[in-house]
Amino acid sequence: MSAPWTLCIDFGTAFSKAAVAPSTAWNAFTPATVRPLMLGGPGQGNSFLLDSAVFVDDDRVLFGSAAVARAEALSVQKRLALRSFKTLLSVSDLERALNTSLPRSLDPHRAFTQRDLIVLYLAYLSAAIGRACAADQVLSRGVTFDSRYAAPAWRSGDAAGSHELIVRLFAEGDAIRAALGSEILAPQGLPLQTALKAVAAARSADTAAAQLGLIYEATAAAAYTSIGLNSDASHIIVVDMGAGTTDIAAMARAGAHVYELAEARVTLKQAGDFVDRVIVNIALEASPELKTPQRQAELWRMMFRSMRDIKETLFLDGRVGFRFEGRLITVSLKDLERDDDFKEFIANLERAYEHGLAAVRDHAKREKARDLMAVAVGGGAFAPFIQKLIRRKPPNAGRIKVQPRPATPDWAHAPEFGGNLAPVFPQLAIAIGGALAPESMLALRAGASRPANVQTGNPPARD
Ligand SMILES: Nc1ncnc2c1ncn2[C@@H]1O[C@H](COP(=O)(O)OP(=O)(O)OP(=O)(O)O)[C@@H](O)[C@H]1O
Numbered sequence: 117m118s119a120p121w122t123l124c125i126d127f128g129t130a131f132s133k134a135a136v137a138p139s140t141a142w143n144a145f146t147p148a149t150v151r152p153l154m155l156g157g158p159g160q161g162n163s164f165l166l167d168s169a170v171f172v173d174d175d176r177v178l179f180g181s182a183a184v185a186r187a188e189a190l191s192v193q194k195r196l197a198l199r200s201f202k203t204l205l206s207v208s209d210l211e212r213a214l215n216t217s218l219p220r221s222l223d224p225h226r227a228f229t230q231r232d233l234i235v236l237y238l239a240y241l242s243a244a245i246g247r248a249c250a251a252d253q254v255l256s257r258g259v260t261f262d263s264r265y266a267a268p269a270w271r272s273g274d275a276a277g278s279h280e281l282i283v284r285l286f287a288e289g290d291a292i293r294a295a296l297g298s299e300i301l302a303p304q305g306l307p308l309q310t311a312l313k314a315v316a317a318a319r320s321a322d323t324a325a326a327q328l329g330l331i332y333e334a335t336a337a338a339a340y341t342s343i344g345l346n347s348d349a350s351h352i353i354v355v356d357m358g359a360g361t362t363d364i365a366a367m368a369r370a371g372a373h374v375y376e377l378a379e380a381r382v383t384l385k386q387a388g389d390f391v392d393r394v395i396v397n398i399a400l401e402a403s404p405e406l407k408t409p410q411r412q413a414e415l416w417r418m419m420f421r422s423m424r425d426i427k428e429t430l431f432l433d434g435r436v437g438f439r440f441e442g443r444l445i446t447v448s449l450k451d452l453e454r455d456d457d458f459k460e461f462i463a464n465l466e467r468a469y470e471h472g473l474a475a476v477r478d479h480a481k482r483e484k485a486r487d488l489m490a491v492a493v494g495g496g497a498f499a500p501f502i503q504k505l506i507r508r509k510p511p512n513a514g515r516i517k518v519q520p521r522p523a524t525p526d527w528a529h530a531p532e533f534g535g536n537l538a539p540v541f542p543q544l545a546i547a548i549g550g551a552l553a554p555e556s557m558l559a560l561r562a563g564a565s566r567p568a569n570v571q572t573g574n575p576p577a578r579d
């Protein structure tokens with residue numbers, strides 16, 4: 117029997133997010149019952165976003181925004197925070213990749229493997245989820261929930277290959293959190309020895325009872341969008357550009373049933389992080405006077421610190437300017453569009469989207485449907501090249517009309533969210549959709565080791 121509530125963890129490349137919804141929400145949706153979780157805690161940037169970052173200091177291990185801040189303070193000493201570590205989970209030999217040790221810039225003690233730091237981060241994420249639930253008016257009453265996590269459809273549709281290992285990592289994180297309580301949430305992080313002992317103990321923890329379902333990220337994003345589907349549109353295509361991956365998915369509705377068109381699903385391993393690198397390279401090329409690697413590295417660091425704002429201005433105004441050592445450097449969208457790597461990314465993105473669009477078109481034609489909604493989510497939703505995508509019409513569309521739709525629903529502006537939810541709603545859409553989605557949309561159900569949600573365009577059997 118399923119629990120009364122469902123939790124979806126969106127462990128993101130740049131930010132982790134989570135949401136809880138009543139398990140019955142799919143069939144009886146009331147926006148007010150959805151609980152996006154304030155993972156960030158008080159006074160740390162946007163309260164719904166938790167920086168996916170770990171910093172190994174001289175005698176402590178720091179997490180989240182404290183890790184980012186400490187790494188910035190020590191950047192001249194060539195110290196770095198471990199970031200974007202989620203992308204590691206996509207490699208084919210995950211076990212081996214996890215067990216590699218880290219360079220001194222990330223771990224001066226050479227005491228941790230990548231796996232250790234990921235598990236510690238997952239313990240921090242688990243504690244942040246606990247804190248957010250305790251602070252939530254409804255969830256603090258002690259509700260029980262089924263849990264699932266969102267992941268990209270890595271390796272052409274099979275993110276399930278690493279599922280058991282990833283569940284084990286989450287479970288070890290939970291074991292550490294159970295052992296340490298909220299100590300891990302302290303801004304000063306954990307003492308080094310405490311962290312080392314905790315990961316060692318967690319490795320031998322019994323995690324046989326760990327239950328975690330898997331939902332593909334784009335499926336989750338499309339699930340959130342389709343729950344608002346009214347009777348005039350039966351098909352949806354969603355593109356989610358995050359930091360590490362860009363995911364495309366589509367949904368169709370038949371009567372009361374909404375189901376995924378698995379043949380439309382695509383994951384690209386380029387997204388916000390990739391665009392960041394292209395922008396920095398353009399700025400470096402525009403600054404030939406920065407001859408030494410050291411000064412070039414300083415420009416990198418300066419830009420990475422404010423990359424989100426740089427991109428926001430660039431996407432909004434078509435150009436962005438910033439000062440470095442007294443000189444004004446500007447980067448324009450035209451510069452971006454001239455870059456060969458970027459051109460290749462756009463070509464791949466357009467091909468992937470066209471593929472998804474053609475799949476939805478074919479399905480819509482078969483069903484004699486006319487309306488197709490297109491929605492962009494993720495931190496990159498406002499990029500002009502993403503906004504342009506969702507305005508595309510499929511070739512041979514016949515009578516099918518494409519309606520691009522904003523990602524943020526009215527209810528995200530409700531006063532209880534203090535103005536914090538609406539600006540980041542596109543980033544929260546995956547966690548929220550993942551919490552709302554019925555079991556039939558999961559790539560793997562909790563406790564299962566074989567993919568469900570097989571590749572068909574047919575409505576799933578009713579539960
Ligand atoms: N307003 C904005 N304008 C442009 N880019 C933005 C904006 N807000 C966030 N971003 C970028 O979006 C990315 C983060 O988005 P998101 O939280 O969806 O990613 P993620 O879920 O961590 O990554 P992934 O889903 O790939 O694992 C970063 O690259 C960030 O710089």
Ligand SMILES: [Mg+2]
Pocket residue numbers: 126128129333358359494546
């Ligand atoms: Mg994401």
